[in-house]
Amino acid sequence: MANNEEVSCEDFKVFKNFLKEKRKLEDTINIELNKLNNEPERCKQLWKTLISLHEFRKSSIKRCINFTEFFMERLTNEGGDKREVYMARAQINFLHTELKVENVLRDSVAKAFKSKCSSYDIDTKPSKFNTKNGRKVTEETSAEDSLY
Numbered sequence: 001m002a003n004n005e006e007v008s009c010e011d012f013k014v015f016k017n018f019l020k021e022k023r024k025l026e027d028t029i030n031i032e033l034n035k036l037n038n039e040p041e042r043c044k045q046l047w048k049t050l051i052s053l054h055e056f057r058k059s060s061i062k063r064c065i066n067f068t069e070f071f072m073e074r075l076t077n078e079g080g081d082k083r084e085v086y087m088a089r090a091q092i093n094f095l096h097t098e099l100k101v102e103n104v105l106r107d108s109v110a111k112a113f114k115s116k117c118s119s120y121d122i123d124t125k126p127s128k129f130n131t132k133n134g135r136k137v138t139e140e141t142s143a144e145d146s147l148y
Helices: 012-022 029-036 040-077 082-116
Strands: 129-132 135-138
Touching: 012 040, 029 040, 029 082, 040 082
Parallel strands: none
Antiparallel strands: 129 135
């Protein structure tokens, strides 16, 4: 799959594997950072790659949430199989969790990046949290969490 090639939301297993594949750089971030030797230009390039991957995954997740919500709504309106509606709801919940995972990944990568690539000043704004039903949610996902 090309770097920013969209993946279908219809096959959930394929989408989960897509996320796993697209998170490989974050999985090895400390190794990658150690290779850079705090060189500003190399740090800048890695940061751009990380942000690009993060934004791509996040937009893919949101696209699949919309797709699955539409599918579930259609099933519900047409009196579809309750098991399929249940599965669609479970997929939507999983996708919302993946949005939160993206925020956690970005924050942890930024922390590692700042410690190993101090020569390159990255623009990271701390996540702002709201409390809803005793849970912490980011501003970006708080509207989406209203579905729960």
